Amino acid sequence: MPGPNPKKRQIKFSMFWMYAIILLFLAGIFYLDDNSIEKEVNYTAFENIVAPEDSAHRNLSGITKLVIDTKKGRATAYLSDSLAAENFPQSQFKGQEAKIWTKIGDVGEFQREVKAWRNSKRFNAPEQYEEGSSIGTYIWSFGPIILLIVFWMLIMRRMSGRDGSGGGVFSVGKSKAQIFDKDGPNKVTFKDVAGLSEAKTEIEEIVEFLKNPQRYTDLGGKIPKGALLVGPPGTGKTLLAKAVAGEANVPFFSMSGSDFVEMFVGVGASRVRDLFRQAKEKAPCIVFIDEIDAVGRARGKNPNMGANDERENTLNQLLTEMDGFGSNSGVIILAATNRADILDKALMRAGRFDRQIYVELPDLNDRVAIFKVHLKKIKIDDTVDIELLARQTPGFSGADIANVCNEAALIAARHNKKTVERQDFIDAVDRIVGGLEKRSKITTDEEKRSIAIHEAGHATISWHLRYANPLIKVTIVPRGKALGAAWYLPEERQITPSQAILDEMCATLGGRAAEELFLGRISTGAVNDLERVTKQAYAMVVYYGMSDKLPNICYYDSTGQDYGFSKPYSAERARIIDKEVSRIISEQYERAKQILREHAQGHNDLADVLISREVIFTEDVEKIFGKRQWTSRTDEILAARETGKSENTDNAGENASEENASGADTSSSSEGNIEDVEAEDIK
Numbered sequence: 001m002p003g004p005n006p007k008k009r010q011i012k013f014s015m016f017w018m019y020a021i022i023l024l025f026l027a028g029i030f031y032l033d034d035n036s037i038e039k040e041v042n043y044t045a046f047e048n049i050v051a052p053e054d055s056a057h058r059n060l061s062g063i064t065k066l067v068i069d070t071k072k073g074r075a076t077a078y079l080s081d082s083l084a085a086e087n088f089p090q091s092q093f094k095g096q097e098a099k100i101w102t103k104i105g106d107v108g109e110f111q112r113e114v115k116a117w118r119n120s121k122r123f124n125a126p127e128q129y130e131e132g133s134s135i136g137t138y139i140w141s142f143g144p145i146i147l148l149i150v151f152w153m154l155i156m157r158r159m160s161g162r163d164g165s166g167g168g169v170f171s172v173g174k175s176k177a178q179i180f181d182k183d184g185p186n187k188v189t190f191k192d193v194a195g196l197s198e199a200k201t202e203i204e205e206i207v208e209f210l211k212n213p214q215r216y217t218d219l220g221g222k223i224p225k226g227a228l229l230v231g232p233p234g235t236g237k238t239l240l241a242k243a244v245a246g247e248a249n250v251p252f253f254s255m256s257g258s259d260f261v262e263m264f265v266g267v268g269a270s271r272v273r274d275l276f277r278q279a280k281e282k283a284p285c286i287v288f289i290d291e292i293d294a295v296g297r298a299r300g301k302n303p304n305m306g307a308n309d310e311r312e313n314t315l316n317q318l319l320t321e322m323d324g325f326g327s328n329s330g331v332i333i334l335a336a337t338n339r340a341d342i343l344d345k346a347l348m349r350a351g352r353f354d355r356q357i358y359v360e361l362p363d364l365n366d367r368v369a370i371f372k373v374h375l376k377k378i379k380i381d382d383t384v385d386i387e388l389l390a391r392q393t394p395g396f397s398g399a400d401i402a403n404v405c406n407e408a409a410l411i412a413a414r415h416n417k418k419t420v421e422r423q424d425f426i427d428a429v430d431r432i433v434g435g436l437e438k439r440s441k442i443t444t445d446e447e448k449r450s451i452a453i454h455e456a457g458h459a460t461i462s463w464h465l466r467y468a469n470p471l472i473k474v475t476i477v478p479r480g481k482a483l484g485a486a487w488y489l490p491e492e493r494q495i496t497p498s499q500a501i502l503d504e505m506c507a508t509l510g511g512r513a514a515e516e517l518f519l520g521r522i523s524t525g526a527v528n529d530l531e532r533v534t535k536q537a538y539a540m541v542v543y544y545g546m547s548d549k550l551p552n553i554c555y556y557d558s559t560g561q562d563y564g565f566s567k568p569y570s571a572e573r574a575r576i577i578d579k580e581v582s583r584i585i586s587e588q589y590e591r592a593k594q595i596l597r598e599h600a601q602g603h604n605d606l607a608d609v610l611i612s613r614e615v616i617f618t619e620d621v622e623k624i625f626g627k628r629q630w631t632s633r634t635d636e637i638l639a640a641r642e643t644g645k646s647e648n649t650d651n652a653g654e655n656a657s658e659e660n661a662s663g664a665d666t667s668s669s670s671e672g673n674i675e676d677v678e679a680e681d682i683k
Contacts, residue, residue: 021147021150022147036096036097036098036099037088037092037093037096037097037098037099038076038098038099038100038101039088039100039101040100040101040102041100041101041102042102043102043103043104045102046075046077046100046101046102049062049063049077049079049083049087049100050063050066050077050117050123050125051117051120051122051123052122053122062079062080062082062083063077063078063079063080063083063123063125064078064079064080064125065077065078065125065126065128066078066114066123066125066126066127066128067128067129067130068104068107068110068111068127068128068129068130069130069131070107070129070130070131071131073103073104073105073106073107074101074102074103074104075101075102075104075110076099076100076101077099077100077101077125078097078098078099079098079099079100081098084098087100114127188239188242188243188245188246189243189246189247190203190204190243190247192239192243192373193236193239193240193243194366194369194370194372194373194398195236195362195365195366195367195369195370195398196235196236196240196359196362196366197366199229199236199240199357199358199359200240200243202227202355202357203227203240203243203244203357204247206224206227206244206286206332206334207244207247207248209223209224209332210223210248210249210250210284210286210332211248211249213284213330223330223332224332224354224355225322225323225331225332225333225351225352225353225354226322226332226333226334226335226352226353226354226355227332227333227334227335227353227354227355227356227357228292228335228336228337228340228348228353228355228356228357229241229334229335229336229337229357229359230336230337230338230340230356230357230358230359231338231358231359231360231361232338232360232361232397233338233397233399234397234398234399234400235359235360235361235362235397235398235399236359236397236398237290237336237337237338237359238290238336239398240359241254241288241290241334241336244286244288244334245286245288248286250282250284250285250286251279251282251285251286252285252286252288253275253278253279253285253286253287253288254288254290255275255287255288255289255290256289256290256291256294257289257290257291257292257293257294257295257296258291258294258295259271260272260294260295260314260318261294261295261310261311261314267310268295268310268311268313268314268317269313269314269316269317271314272314272317272318272321273317273321275287276321276331279331280331283330283331284330284331284332285330285331285332286331286332286333286334287331287332287333287334288333288334288335288336289333289334289335289336290335290336291336291337292335292336292337292343292347293337293338293339293340293342293343295311295314295315295318296315296318296335296337296343296344296347297311297315297342297343297344298342298343298344298345299312299315299344315344315347318347319344319346319347319352322347322352323351323352333352333353335353340356361395361396361397362396362397362398362401364390364391364394367389367390367393367396367401368386368387368390370398370401370402371386371389371390371401371405372386374401374402374405375405378405378408378409378420379418379419379420380419380420380421381419381420381421381422383421383422384420384421384422384425385422388422389404389425389429391489392426392429392472392487392489393429394489394490395490400432403432404425404428404429404432405425405428407428407431407432408420408424408425408427408428409424411424411427411428411431412424429487430473430479430487433487435479443478443483447483448476448611449607449611450515450519450523450525451476451483451484451525452476452484452607452608452610452611453514453515453518453519453603453607454484454511454512454514454515454523454525454526455474455475455476455484455485455486455511455610456474456514456603456604456606456607456610457510457511457512457513457514457515457592457596457603458474458486458507458508458510458511459471459474459486459510459606459616459621460510460514460595460596460599460602460603460606460625461506461507461510461513461592461595461596462488462507462510463621463625463628464595464599464625465503465506465507465595466499466503466629466630467491467497467499467500467503467504468488468503468504468506468507469488469489469490469491469504469507470488470489470618470628471486471487471488471618471621472487472488472489472617472618473486473487473615473616473617473618474486474487474610474615474616475614475615475616476610476611476614476615477614477615483525484525498540498544498546501536501539501540501544501546502584502588504536505533505536505537505584505585505588506588506591506592506595507592508529508532508533508536509529509533509585509588509589509592510592510595510596511525511526511529512526512529512530512589513589513592513593513596514596514603516593517593517596517597517600518596518600518603518604518607533585533588534581534585537580537581537584537585538577538581540584541577541580541581541584542554542555542556542577543555543556547577547580547584548580549576549579549580550573550576550577550580555567555568555569599625602624602625605624606620606621606624609624
């Protein structure tokens with residue numbers, strides 16, 4: 001069966017064509033025009049040269065040809081070299097063809113004159129009659145006009161966008177949306193989207209609306225007009241939209257929010273109208289607008305000194321097209337953004353975007369599934385533990401995980417390995433999180449010991465605090481901008497109790513506390529720790545209402561308006577906030593020093609190992625302090641999966657609630673369980 005006919009390639013015009021035509025024009029003048037010299041003489045001089053009466057000067061071989069132009073009334077005589085040398089200056093005649101010409105008036109009279117010359121033996125050269133001029137004369141006459149016409153046609157084609165460039169002055173208001181076909185080469189389906197089970201369920205329902213609309217309309221329901229994908233960058237919002245294009249058997253229009261706005265006034269609104277016009281013609285269909293916050297920002301935030309705002313005009317047109325008086329039956333709008341808080345309220349209402357689908361960062365189970373998808377194309381070793389990789393990448397988005405897999409493959413190839421090993425993935429995570437190792441950076445023994453004591457302080461306190469993140473690795477090798485680094489496994493909680501924040505602050509202050517206790521001085525190496533702790537303390541007081549003196553008060557503005565130009569509290573309240581922040585930080589700092597005093601020997605042993613080996617792992621800390629007392633939430637999930645008891649975190653939450661009822665201490669398993677947190681607060 002013959003394949004489909006290949007698409008005919010269109011010829012694209014450019015200004016280089018114009019340059020080529022001009023060069024051809026000049027070459028034609030040079031080569032096609034007569035390469036000769038000529039001059040005009042009066043009739044008497046012409047006769048004396050062509051047919052002289054004096055026999056002494058008669059030279060019958062001096063004229064090679066006589067050309068008579070009957071249309072212009074002109075006679076041209078071609079001279080031999082000897083005769084041309086007599087009638088042209090030596091500086092002008094250099095052996096080329098020479099000719100003289102004169103106006104003859106009546107052609108018939110001149111013919112009789114030539115006949116008389118022949119009869120009197122004064123002229124014997126051949127005669128030639130012609131009408132018109134030479135090719136060179138035509139080029140000189142009509143060439144410039146032709147060039148102007150061609151130049152004008154090229155300019156008009158570029159302005160109208162018909163030269164294959166895809167746009168022009170007359171098509172600037174046309175939509176730039178790309179139409180995806182279901183049979184396209186790069187087809188993405190829901191099978192290619194790992195994790196995001198809840199988001200996929202809602203998206204699949206929209207696809208089902210388009211495939212079987214009567215199933216829902218028979219009951220009196222209406223197909224949703226739009227869905228907004230909201231989530232952090234890299235979580236798979238655009239990938240979900242591509243999967244919709246691959247699953248739905250309907251046209252799919254894809255466009256970016258920035259494609260609507262141009263420097264020309266009225267272009268954005270025109271493109272919106274053209275986009276929905278195309279969508280209505282191909283309904284039922286899906287229109288996907290990526291990064292809609294580029295055009296959908298709340299109106300009135302930037303009045304622009306009263307000038308006409310092109311972006312607001314585009315948004316007004318978009319609001320009208322999505323749910324105005326016109327009918328958009330069968331057109332579903334999908335949009336994606338990570339800044340839903342700055343979108344206009346009129347754009348977010350029901351009837352325009354009926355659903356908001358939250359695409360969150362993947363949890364442990366989703367990260368395992370995402371790793372499996374990206375590892376299909378990578379040759380991995382048997383030592384690679386996908387679940388361990390998922391545990392070591394908390395807070396990573398799908399794009400980050402893809403980057404980890406690619407970076408691990410590059411590291412393995414750099415070391416000439418045949419497969420990608422477990423250590424390559426660990427190095428890839430370290431490279432992405434902390435930066436490249438800088439072993440060439442010069443550090444003195446004193447600086448090295450100070451860094452080791454600082455990092456050992458973090459490790460010691462996090463090991464002995466219940467809610468502190470479990471330790472994975474500590475290094476004193478400079479990496480990125482840091483002189484030392486520690487890797488932990490953050491607990492993936494849905495809600496965080498106050499004690500967890502305090503424990504994290506205490507562990508963060510452990511480095512500065514260790515410097516003060518064991519070195520007798522402090523350094524600038526704790527600047528990042530102090531910044532994080534200060535922000536956490538302010539969040540506890542100002543946002544979470546966890547202060548004793550300011551309980552149950554939140555000054556966080558979720559609308560993004562930031563209360564205008566003034567703070568929502570008085571100067572006296574600001575002083576109380578500062579005092580509470582200082583109190584919380586001071587208490588946790590003293591608590592960190594107390595823990596380090598109790599475990600001073602273990603801290604010193606840990607610092608010595610760190611100085612000698614530069615890198616320590618969880619096993620090294622266990623040898624010094626013993627096994628950690630508290631089991632992390634992640635370990636409980638994996639243990640439940642291995643034993644086959646349960647993979648559902650809700651079941652784990654129910655079990656925790658039952659243990660709470662019996663008086664057991666299970667507040668470390670507080671993820672997604674409000675009762676556990678309340679019990680811990682009461683304790």
